[in-house]
Amino acid sequence: MNFEKLHNDTNCNCLEDAELNLDRFFARKINKPLPTDRDFISKWEKGNAQIEWDKTNCQLVCGLKGISINQWNEISQVEVIQKFLTTFRISPKHKDSILIFKCRGNAGLIKFTPNSKDNFHYDFYKSDDFNLDLIDNIEIISLANFL
Amino acid sequence: MKNIDLNISSDYQIHHFDEFPILFSGINNTGNHIVGSFIEELENYNTSYFYSIVTKSDFNKFRQAKIPYLNLMNKASQIFIVTKDNNEEIIEAKNLNLKDIPKDWLPHPSVFCPNPEILEFA
Numbered sequence: 001m002n003f004e005k006l007h008n009d010t011n012c013n014c015l016e017d018a019e020l021n022l023d024r025f026f027a028r029k030i031n032k033p034l035p036t037d038r039d040f041i042s043k044w045e046k047g048n049a050q051i052e053w054d055k056t057n058c059q060l061v062c063g064l065k066g067i068s069i070n071q072w073n074e075i076s077q078v079e080v081i082q083k084f085l086t087t088f089r090i091s092p093k094h095k096d097s098i099l100i101f102k103c104r105g106n107a108g109l110i111k112f113t114p115n116s117k118d119n120f121h122y123d124f125y126k127s128d129d130f131n132l133d134l135i136d137n138i139e140i141i142s143l144a145n146f147l
Numbered sequence: 148m149k150n151i152d153l154n155i156s157s158d159y160q161i162h163h164f165d166e167f168p169i170l171f172s173g174i175n176n177t178g179n180h181i182v183g184s185f186i187e188e189l190e191n192y193n194t195s196y197f198y199s200i201v202t203k204s205d206f207n208k209f210r211q212a213k214i215p216y217l218n219l220m221n222k223a224s225q226i227f228i229v230t231k232d233n234n235e236e237i238i239e240a241k242n243l244n245l246k247d248i249p250k251d252w253l254p255h256p257s258v259f260c261p262n263p264e265i266l267e268f269a
Contacts, residue, residue, distance in 0.1 A: 029165075043166075046192040046233060047192055047233040068166055083165060084165070086163055086165075086169075086258075086261060087163065087165040087169050087185075089254060089255040089257065089258045090163060090169050090170050090184050090185070090216065090254050090255075090258055091169055091184060091185045091186060091187070091254075092251055092252065092253070092254070092255065093186050093187045093251065093252045094185060094186070094187050094188070117164065147255065
């Protein structure tokens with residue numbers, strides 16, 4: 001897999017500890033009915049790269065270059081649904097569904113990046129070849145079902 | 148109507164974060180108490196938020212999860228829809244009435260402040 005787009009404007013190695021994972025299920029918030037390219041745009045790609053801040057802070061740089069996803073399994077899903085549902089209750093005009101997916105082939109690499117409020121958080125780093133065909137849509141769950 | 152500085156300059160707390168600050172509160176440099184929440188990401192990746200100007204008493208009750216967020220918005224002296232750029236800078240603020248906001252934009256009535264303050268405020 002190639003990651004020239006990921007690394008062409010930083011000296012940070014965002015792929016340290018990142019792994020290929022084609023077996024696990026992951027979750028990401030989207031808008032119904034189907035995921036779009038826009039659902040897999042990193043904050044860096046959205047324009048945060050243009051902001052004046054310390055670009056030697058690799059934790060921050062790589063956080064912005066990664067796409068936030070959550071592990072989805074029997075252990076994680078209660079906490080993950082709760083996080084997304086809290087967001088949906090506060091911001092119902094924002095994303096209304098959860099995409100459960102697996103990566104195919106050379107979609108990209110995944111790094112475990114938990115934090116104090118999100119035990120199952122991962123960063124997904126797209127390869128240069130990433131497109132939505134490399135995402136295997138398993139299920140789309142409407143958050144309104146949980147209200 | 149007097150212009151209000153909507154930049155939170157002190158006591159900023161993020162009560163829920165999910166890629167963006169979803170629910171937050173703080174005080175501006177003239178002492179106004181502000182509670183804000185994320186509305187949506189716009190086509191150009193700017194973001195929009197509700198900003199409610201509330202009393203100190205309601206602000207404290209909200210942070211202690213004693214009143215729901217929608218109730219707080221109902222009691223706000225002013226509500227703004229604020230647009231921010233990618234640098235989190237406010238680029239536009241529109242003052243409006245709660246009744247003019249589409250209902251499906253508003254927080255669910257069951258929403259209280261997550262992770263509420265334990266201590267009473269002075």
